[in-house]
Amino acid sequence: MATEAMTDTNDTPEPSYEGITRIVLPPGKDITQEMAAAASAEVKLAATAGGRPLLLIISGVHSITREARTVYGEATVSTAIAVVGESPVDRVIGNFLLGGAAPSCPNQFFSSEAEGLAWLEGYRNDQ
Amino acid sequence: MTSDPRLPKLVDWIVAVARGELRHEMTPSSARDDVDAVITGLNLLVEELDTVYQQFEDRVEQRTAELHEAHLQMQKMAMTDPLTGLSNRVALVAELDKALASHAAGAENAPALLLLDLDSFKNVNDSLGHDAGDLVLKVVADRLRNAVRATDFVARLGGDEFAILVPDATLGVAQGVANRILDALNKHIELEDLKIWARASIGLRVADKDQSSVSLLQDADTAMYAAKDKGRSRVSVFEPVMLYARQVRNQTASELREAIATDQLDLHYQPVVDLRNGHIQGVEALVRWNHPTRGLIMPDSFVPVAEEIGAIVDLDRWVMTAALRQLQDWKTRFDMDEAFQLRINVSSMDLQQLDLVDFVRSALKDSGIPPRNVVLEITETALITGGDVESYSLLSLQKLGVCIEIDDFGTGYSSISYLRKLPVNMVKVDRTLVAELADDAQQNSFVAAILQLIRAAGLDAVFEGIETSEQAAQLRDMGCIGGQGYFFSRPLPLEAIEGLLRESAVLPLATEPALGS
Structure with a gap:
């Protein structure tokens, strides 16, 4: 599983990830409870200065287990979560993720990272 | 447009799912297109359904087990006495x-x-x-x-x-x-x-x-x-003969209330005598039942029944009312001693009644009898095991001015310290202690010691069950003043006791053969 603080793309205007935690779940993998817990630990680590918005990329993951979904529902340090997946399959999996016991912060599925980022803008911690 | 080869498989799968085969799965392709999205969604739904079914099954199994357990428990409860855990x-x-x-x-x-x-x-x-x-x-x-x-x-x-x-x-x-x-x-x-x-x-x-x-x-x-x-x-x-006795007892129980209500009861009186001179100090009122068909019935045969059926309070009060009325009558007809004492038995159950004191007060008022002429005899056990109501009754009765006497002293708890603590004025020593007097020097000093103890507690003593002149003499020599027993007189019906009172008789009467046999 990869965690990237920033992803640079050369030909598009550089989106600002300032103050946002970006987690990419590994494509082609079944996301288990352990993997979800590891991701959650990273989110917490990044949020030492206080709550931050989270951009969760699930594009290409094979599946998410019910137990992993529970870990997502227990998220506490994010101020808002944008779940991003590009394909129709991602959309199904993403909404499965949101369909469990959802975390208490606002969370929504987006089919592009730019849309997700734009939505998270409103929840960015200005400090 | 070529048909997608995944679609027929997808249809077959949905058909199987419709049949209830929830575990059959298709894997989405790497295209991750709309058909893959349907496959992924269906996988999730199947899994979800399977989980829900499993949870249902588990819950049904658990509830069934709980029901079974509850049923066994109820069965056990229905057969068990909850207090002791014994069978019922x-x-x-x-x-x-x-x-x-x-x-x-x-x-x-x-x-x-x-x-x-x-x-x-x-x-x-x-x-x-x-x-x-x-x-x-x-x-x-x-x-x-x-x-x-x-x-x-x-x-x-x-x-x-x-x-x-x-x-x-x-x-x-x-x-x-x-x-x-x-x-x-x-x-x-x-x-x-x-x-x-x-x-x-x-x-x-x-x-x-x-x-x-x-x-x-x-x-x-x-x-x-x-x-x-x-x-x-x-x-x-x-x-089998016990069945008859039981029948009589049941009959007694059913007739007793009526007997109390219709004045079938009667009082006999046993004198209490001054041992120094044989003068009658007072009388103890003792209840009898003049049964219309069975004749005179002694209290042993109906007082326990009265206690059992809760009629003892009515019985006690009948006795009290009748005895006070009698004393009032005697006072108008005979030259009664100022200190003459009428002794009336009060049961432990009556002592527990909150209205006992009021009853006694108004009975005294109605009869015009000064309280000091009345002695209420209460058994040792009732006095000692009594609770708050009993203590209230005793103290209030004493305040009224009636004398309280411990009856049958020496048969119950016999703790000497109670003699000082209880609100009583007199002690009636039980007949069992008197029975062995005169035969046994050790018993004599024992009884003398008891008498001293009673006096030391500031109380007066009366000995009951005196059957021989020796016993009377022994007690008199010990300094005991009051005594009661067959030696002096049996309990007497009204006419006979009135005869004694009228003549201010000295007991035992010379004409009466030596009693106690």
Whole structure:
């Protein structure tokens, strides 16, 4: 599983990830409870200065287990979560993720990272 | 447009899912297109359904187990006495039926039933409270469990009534069990600073062939009442003649209330005598029942019944009213001594009535009798085991100015310290202490010591049960002033006592043959 603080793309205007935690779940993998817990630990680590918005990329993951979904529902340090997946399959999996016991912060599925980022803008911690 | 090859497979899968085969899965392709999205969604739905079904099944299984457990628990509760954990009446009858059926089917020995009722248990509940009563019942239950054999069946029928089924018994075996139980109950029970004896009367009935459980229970109950009548802490084996005695008792119970209401009761009076000169100090009013068909019935035969059916308070009050009215009458007709004392017995149950004091007050007022002429005799046990109401009654009665006397002193708890603590003025020493006087020097000094103790507590003493001139002389020599007993006079009907009062007689009368025989 990869965690990237920033992803640079050369030909598009550089989106600002300032103050946002970006987690990419590994494509082609079944996301288990352990993997979800590891991701959650990273989110917490990044949020030492206080709550931050989270951009969760699930594009290409094979599946998410019910137990992993529970870990997502227990998220506490994010101020808002944008779940991003590009394909129709991602959309199904993403909404499965949101369909469990959802975390208490606002969370929504987006089919592009730019849309997700734009939505998270409103929840960015200005400090 | 070429048809997607995944679609027929997808349809087959959906058909299988519709049939209920939830585990069949398709894997989405790497295209992750719309069809893959349907496959992924269906996988998730199937999984979800499977989980829900599994949870349902688990829950049904768990609930079924809980229901089963609850059912067993209820069955057990329905057969168990919650206080003692013993079997209850329902369970006993079921066991009885089983044992009787086995005997009817040819088992060699018949089952026997012991029915056990604690003696004076009501006193514990009334005077020490129901918590104390419950504690006593639990201890008794434990003792019964330990006293019987493994094959015997112990049940609590309710209140202070227990039963023990001895299956496959002979009379000897059943009596053995009964005696072990009496032994076990012979040890005291410590209740805070009090020692309680929860002794029992036991009725024993070995079943006849083809006898029903109902009839067996009735017979054992009859035998138990016979045991109680004979004096407590006994075993009585059922005999058919007991049925008659029981019938009489039931008859007595049903007629007694009416007897009180319709003045079938009568008072006899036994003089209390000044031992120094034989003058009559006062009389004790003693109730009799003039039964229309059975003739004169003595109190032993109906006072216990009155206690049992809750008529004792009415009985007590009838006696009090009638006796005070009588004394009022005597005062107008005879030259009565100012200090003449009318003694009236008050039961422990009456002492517990909140309105006793008011009743006494208005009875005194109505009769115009000064309170100092009235002595209320209360048994030692009632005085000592009494609670708040009893203390209130005693203190208020004393304030009214009536004398309170401990009756039957020496038969109950006999703690000397109570003599000082209780609000009483007089002590009537029980006849058992007088009975051995004169024969036994040690007994004489014992009685003398008791008299001194009573005096040291600032109380007056009267000795009852004086049957011989020797006893009277002994007591007089010890300095005792008041005495009562057959030596001086039996309880007398109205006419006879009036004869004595009219003549200011000195007792014993010279004409009366030496009594006490």
